[in-house]
Amino acid sequence: DVAAVVRDAQDLVAQQDRKEDVSVLPTLVVSEAVPRVGRTYDSVITEVAGVELQVDEQPTNGITYVTVMLDMSGLPARLIPYLPLFSSFLTEMGTRQLEYKDLAEAIKASTGGIGGGLDMTPGVADPRQTEVSLSLS
Secondary structure, X not given: OHXXXXXXXXXXXXXXXXXXXXXXXXXXXXXXXXXXXXXOOOEEEEEEOOEEEEEEOOOOOOOOOOOEEEEOOOOOHHHHHHHHHHHHHHHHOOXXXXXXXXXXXXXXXXXXXXXXXXXXEEOOOOOOOEEEEEEEO
C-alpha cells in the first residue's frame, strides 16, 4: 500500500528531525581521559651472549613483541640484491627439523605470526653509506 509507505517515510523523517535530549548521555572531558604527563619507558641496553640487546618496556598487557635486526654488512655485495627475495621466503620455508606445513602450524599456535623484512638506513658514521639489516619480527 503506497499510502502506508508514505506515512512510514513521513514518520521516519519526523523522528530523525526530532531534537534529542543529549543531557542523558554520559560525558567525558579530555582532562579526565588523558593524564597530564604520559608514562615514559626508558630503553635498556644490555648484552646477551656477547650481542648487544636493546629492551624497551611497553604497556602491552603481557604480550611480548620482538624485532631482531641482523647486520648484513658482512654479506658480499653481489648477494645484497637477493635479500628482499630471501626475506619474503623466510616465512614460506621449512627448517632442518620441520617441514613448511609443520613450522607454519607451530608458529600459528604460539605467536601472532613471524615476518621478515629489509631495512636500509643511512650510516651513523657516514650518512652517504647505507647500512643494510635483515629484520625478523
